[in-house]
Amino acid sequence: MQLHISSADGVPIYLQIVNQVKYLVAAGRLSPGEEMPAIRVLAEQLLVNPNTVARAYRELEAAGLVEKRRTAGTYVSDQGSPLARKERLRILTGRIDALLAEAAQMNVPVEEVLKLIQQRLSALESSRPQE
Incomplete structure (x- = not known):
């Protein structure tokens, strides 16, 4: 550790x-x-x-x-486990808040951020090996 x-x-x-x-x-x-x-x-x-x-x-x-x-x-x-899930969500919430704040500072609309997230998710899913 x-x-x-x-x-x-x-x-x-x-x-x-x-x-x-x-x-x-x-x-x-x-x-x-x-x-x-x-x-x-x-x-x-x-x-x-x-x-x-x-x-x-x-x-x-x-x-x-x-x-x-x-x-x-x-x-x-x-x-x-429940605490671990809660902690994971807390960590992700902080990162999402930071992303949204940065997008706002760059004058990028939330809709574009969501679209970018969806594109990145699609790219990740297509690059994963199929089981």
């Missing part, structure tokens, strides 16, 4: 960990039942205090994204 922490971006480190783990689950790069790194291991990898990682794990557990198993570590929750 690769996380990238920045002390310069103004977001608390524990929250950066939480957000990145949510993204990894939503993107399917962390699967239900997959073991999370131990708190001390991740803290050493990220060069942060173990309490920071522990706080992030508590937040993730409260959100139902991970679960602690006694003496066995922390695992991605099997119940994470």
Whole structure:
């Protein structure tokens, strides 16, 4: 699991960990039942205090994204699917908002943006190998 922490971006480190783990689950790069790194291991990898990682794990557990198993570590929750879907939609919503804002700044009508999206979808579908 690769996380990238920045002390310069103004977001608390524990929250950066939480957000990145949510993204990894939503993107399917962390699967239900997959073991999370131990708190001390991740803290050493990220060069942060173990309490920071522990706080992030508590937040993730409260959100139902991970679960602690006694003496066995922390695992991605099997119940994470609805949250993962919600997180995927949140990520896509942000990207759509950015696209629409950029289109508005360029004076491109929404109808043209939708037409372009449809064209790109058609191009993607035609380039995929047939099963």
